[in-house]
Amino acid sequence: MKTTKIFVDCHVFDGNFQGTTTYLKGLYSELLKDKTKQFYFGASNTTFLETIFGTHENLTYVSYKAKSKFYRLLFDIPRIIKENKIDFAHFQYVVPPIKACKYIVTIHDVLFLDFPEYFPLAYRKKNKLLFKTSAERSDVVLSVSEYSKQQIQKHFGIETVTLTPNSIDSIYFEEYDKEAVKKQVSEKFKATNYFVYVSRWEPRKNHDRLLKAFVENEYYKTRSLVFVGGKAIGNKAYDNYYASLPQEIKAAVFSFNKVNYQDLLLLVRGADLSIYPSIAEGFGIPPLESLAAKVPTICSNTTAMADFQFFGNCLFNPLDLEDLKNKIEIGLKDTQIEQKRNQMKAKFTWQFAAEQFKKAIS
The missing domain is CATH 3.40.50.2000 (Glycogen Phosphorylase B;)
Incomplete structure (x- = not known):
C-alpha cells in the first residue's frame, strides 16, 4: 500500500x-x-x-x-x-x-x-x-x-x-487535587477564590461585560477575576471601564497574557468558576476544557456555542448583563457537572x- x-x-x-x-x-x-x-x-x-x-x-x-x-x-x-x-x-x-x-x-x-x-x-x-x-x-x-x-x-x-x-485534550480529564492546585495558583499567581476566562483579547470576546458583572455583583470583596490570553485586537470599552475602577477592585483583577501549557492547565483547574462570555465563536474550546476538568462552567449561547446544549441552565445571552450575573450564581451552585461532562465527552x-x-x- x-x-x-x-x-x-x-x-x-x-x-x-x-x-x-x-x-x-x-x-x-x-x-x-x-x-x-x-x-x-x-x-x-x-x-x-x-x-x-x-x-x-x-x-x-x-x-x-x-x-x-x-x-x-x-x-x-x-x-x-x-x-x-x-x-x-x-x-x-x-x-x-x-x-x-x-x-x-x-x-x-x-x-x-x-x-x-x-x-x-x-x-x-x-x-x-x-x-x-x-x-x-x-x-x-x-x-x-x-x-x-x-x-x-x-x-x-x-x-x-x-x-x-x-x-x-485528554489531560483535562485527568484527576487532580483541587486544594493542592489552588495553593499552587495562590503561590505562583497570587489569585485566590477566582473566576477564570480563557480567551485572547478582542472586542467580541466580551471581557468588558464580564468585568462589569464581577464589579456590580461585588465579587471583588471575596474573589478574584483571572483573564488568560494574548492581546489580539484592543478593547477600548474594557480599557476605559477598568481605568475608572478604584484600586481596591483593580487589585482583584488579574490578566496573564502569556502562560505556558502547564500554567494554563493549572489556572483552569484552580478556578471556582469558568466563564465564557464570548459573543461570537467559530467553535469555543475553553468552556469544554474547564467542564472536562470538573470546573463549574457557564457559557455563551450564541453562534457555534448554541450547539453546547449539555450546559443546560448554565448557558446565557452574552449581550444580557443581568443574565450573565444570574448565571454566575447558578454556575457556582451547579450539581450536574459530572452529567454534563459525560454528555460533552460523548459528543x-x-x-x-x-x-x-x-x-x-x-
Missing part, C-alpha cells in the same frame, strides 16, 4: 496557545496512529513542537528557515513539499500562492463577515480575499462546527465543507474528527 505523505504547517505553535493549536494537537495526535501515512510537521521551533507531539516513526519535523510568514508561504513550504514529495499539505485559513501538491485548508470561522463591527476594515478586506481564495484553491476544505460550515458555504460559495469538530471526540479527515482526503 502506498504511503500518503502529509505536510502540516505548524507555525502557530511558535506563538501563543489558541484554538488552532488545540485543534492541530488533538487532530494529529489521533491521526499519527495511522501508520499508512507519513507526516511532516513544519515550524520555526521544532524542538518545542516535539514536546507537543513526541517521537513517532511516521513523523518528521522540518524547520522553517525564516520566521516571516511571507517567506514561509512563498519559499519554505514549497521547498519542503518538493523535497519530500508531499501528497497533501494542510494549512489553517491561508494556503501558499504557489500550489505544489493537493491542499487542505481548515477555516475555523468567518466571524469577521458575520460580525463586521468587531473587526477593523482592513482586517476584513484582507482576510475575505485570502480565506476565499484559499478555500477555492484547496482540494479539501474543513471546518470545526456546523455554524462555521454554513457560514463558509454562504459567504464563499463552497459546496463541500467537511466537519472535523474540535474536542478536548466531541478527536477520533471522530480524524475519521472525517481521512474520508475527506480519500
Whole structure:
C-alpha cells in the first residue's frame, strides 16, 4: 500500500496557545496512529513542537528557515513539499500562492463577515480575499462546527465543507487535587477564590461585560477575576471601564497574557468558576476544557456555542448583563457537572474528527 505523505504547517505553535493549536494537537495526535501515512510537521521551533507531539516513526519535523510568514508561504513550504514529495499539505485559513501538491485548508470561522463591527476594515478586506481564495484553491476544505460550515458555504460559495469538530485534550480529564492546585495558583499567581476566562483579547470576546458583572455583583470583596490570553485586537470599552475602577477592585483583577501549557492547565483547574462570555465563536474550546476538568462552567449561547446544549441552565445571552450575573450564581451552585461532562465527552471526540479527515482526503 502506498504511503500518503502529509505536510502540516505548524507555525502557530511558535506563538501563543489558541484554538488552532488545540485543534492541530488533538487532530494529529489521533491521526499519527495511522501508520499508512507519513507526516511532516513544519515550524520555526521544532524542538518545542516535539514536546507537543513526541517521537513517532511516521513523523518528521522540518524547520522553517525564516520566521516571516511571507517567506514561509512563498519559499519554505514549497521547498519542503518538493523535497519530500508531499501528497497533501494542510494549512489553517491561508494556503501558499504557489500550489505544489493537493491542499487542505481548515477555516475555523468567518466571524469577521458575520460580525463586521468587531473587526477593523482592513482586517476584513484582507482576510475575505485570502480565506476565499484559499478555500477555492484547496482540494479539501474543513471546518470545526456546523455554524462555521454554513457560514463558509454562504459567504464563499463552497459546496463541500467537511466537519472535523474540535474536542478536548485528554489531560483535562485527568484527576487532580483541587486544594493542592489552588495553593499552587495562590503561590505562583497570587489569585485566590477566582473566576477564570480563557480567551485572547478582542472586542467580541466580551471581557468588558464580564468585568462589569464581577464589579456590580461585588465579587471583588471575596474573589478574584483571572483573564488568560494574548492581546489580539484592543478593547477600548474594557480599557476605559477598568481605568475608572478604584484600586481596591483593580487589585482583584488579574490578566496573564502569556502562560505556558502547564500554567494554563493549572489556572483552569484552580478556578471556582469558568466563564465564557464570548459573543461570537467559530467553535469555543475553553468552556469544554474547564467542564472536562470538573470546573463549574457557564457559557455563551450564541453562534457555534448554541450547539453546547449539555450546559443546560448554565448557558446565557452574552449581550444580557443581568443574565450573565444570574448565571454566575447558578454556575457556582451547579450539581450536574459530572452529567454534563459525560454528555460533552460523548459528543466531541478527536477520533471522530480524524475519521472525517481521512474520508475527506480519500
